[in-house]
Amino acid sequence: MNLEALLSARLGAALAEVAQATVDPAVRRSQFADFQSGAALPLARSLGRPPRDIAADVAGRADLAGVATAEVSGPGFLNLTVADEVLAEAADRLVSDARLGVASAREPQTVVVDYSGPNVAKELTVGHLRSTVIGDALARTLEWLGHRVVRVNHLGDWGTSFGMLIEHLRDEGVTEAGQAGDLTAFYQAARVKFDTDEDFRTRSRLRVVTLQAGDEETLRLWRRLVATSQRYLLDTYERLGVSLTEGDFCGESSYQDQLSSVVDELQAKGLLVESDGALCAFPAGFTGRDGGPLPLIVRKSDGGFGYAATDLAALRHRVRDLGATRLLYVVGAPQRTHFRMVYAVAAAAGWLGDGVSAEHVGFGSVLGADGKMFRSRAGDSVKLTGLLDEAVARASALAPTPEVAAAVGIGAIKYADLANDRMSDYVFDWDRMLALTGNTGPYLQYAYARISSILDRAGDFAPAVTIGHRLERALALELLAFEPAVLAVGESLEPHRLTTYLSGLAGVFSAFYEQCPVLTAPAGVRESRLTLCLLTGRTLRRGLDLLGIATPAQM
């Protein structure tokens, strides 16, 4: 149950009487009480009465008996203090609720979450971290909220660079690309040859043509490259604790046979204009450097298709064939304009709107200690596997086993990424993200480990909450706030709202842990405190799971 909803319902009835209209009770958490209602303040003008007077009137009429007490405060707030018995009962109900009080969506949507999207034949770098981690957290959360979630990994598995890669594969023999770990070296070697060897360059260009023509021998080599890359990606996702599977891979190549139809459909709707030999859409409201209309190039002047065509085909496929009602694109902020243009064209084509929405879920950059884009000392992008290795190595100092070190190290990286406001850049800082104190993954995992330890020692007990100590009270109140936190993530697509909540919960728990002995408490109190531990543990575990972060039982 949601206490805000309960209080809002009770106050709403009284407010309706006082205001002779439906009024939002504006119930919020408060530093002065459990909750507050600020509804009386905006009513002062329309009712021509002092806000404190209105608040007192509402408090007098509201049916709060046995639920809460209300008292007028400050300029006209109602401070609401929930009855201990209500808190205890509500907490008790959580014990038998697998969803920890979080309601399942009344109207489930089909949400396509497009995230990670690495290039085949290249290794994952820190540049893929945010899309992968944020996208996965959103997919997990929306799924748990009851929506049908379709994960899509929009692989870069097509395009001109594959001519070069396939030629290189032919030159070197098939064995080399069988080694997943050295994709970068393979790519770079091909790149060097392409840049320096005229003959190779020519062969590469011809190879693209044979690939696109569907030559079986060429396709076989291409599939080998893709398969090798996918194996490596799946290994890394598993290690990262990312829920993407092989079935979620849907690369650019899979839309190739739909591109001409996209162009046909757009053309039939009069959305395309020829400009400098290319077929372009000019959605309203986008201007280029010269102040003129900005084109979305759907078909290039050489007759080939660019990424805009692929994105449009993918969008259409997701709406028409997958039945998506909400499309999420977890792609870096620099591509914001591109996606807005794609959405504008898709809307004009009738693929969006009418119950189907598309949102670009952008995010800021990962920065190094110098405040610039996070790069290695040599200046190239930082490989994700190396980053994970270092995280685990550093975490092993505070973990009893390699498995726990992996959970803590990788959890620390993911938590640090998710805990920041999505759109802001953040500085990658080992010491801060691995700290046992503060808003960090290890702090939450540590709280969970302490709870596990207590519950292990406790043995069986009959769960039942009674409120006797102010920190028991604070903890129960916090546990009941899980639902709003999870719902906020589903609506805002901002995972940091959940990290903020979980960090607060762990903070309240730690204070409780210090001041409220559990195992040595007298009968009754002991069971109640154990129940609070149980619920806190479940909430931390579930919350971290929604973020894709593991909760080891020991640290």
Next chain:
RNA sequence: GCGCUCGUAGCUCAGCGGAUAGAGCAACGGACUUCUAAUCCGUCGGUCGCAGGUUCGAAUCCUGCCGGGCGCGCCA
């Protein structure tokens, strides 16, 4: 030039229409016969980039500046 985005305590960040702007780190002072003290409690610390505007009320909404980042025709 146009567009997007960020600018809150020394540092890293929450808060995004409501009461004296909150955490953590750092600094300083406390608490270990105690369930994991790698923890907890307390103190110190802010003209919420600047200036206008809307409002009973603005860190929060609007406008304009200033500063950082990113984007702006055949790469994705």
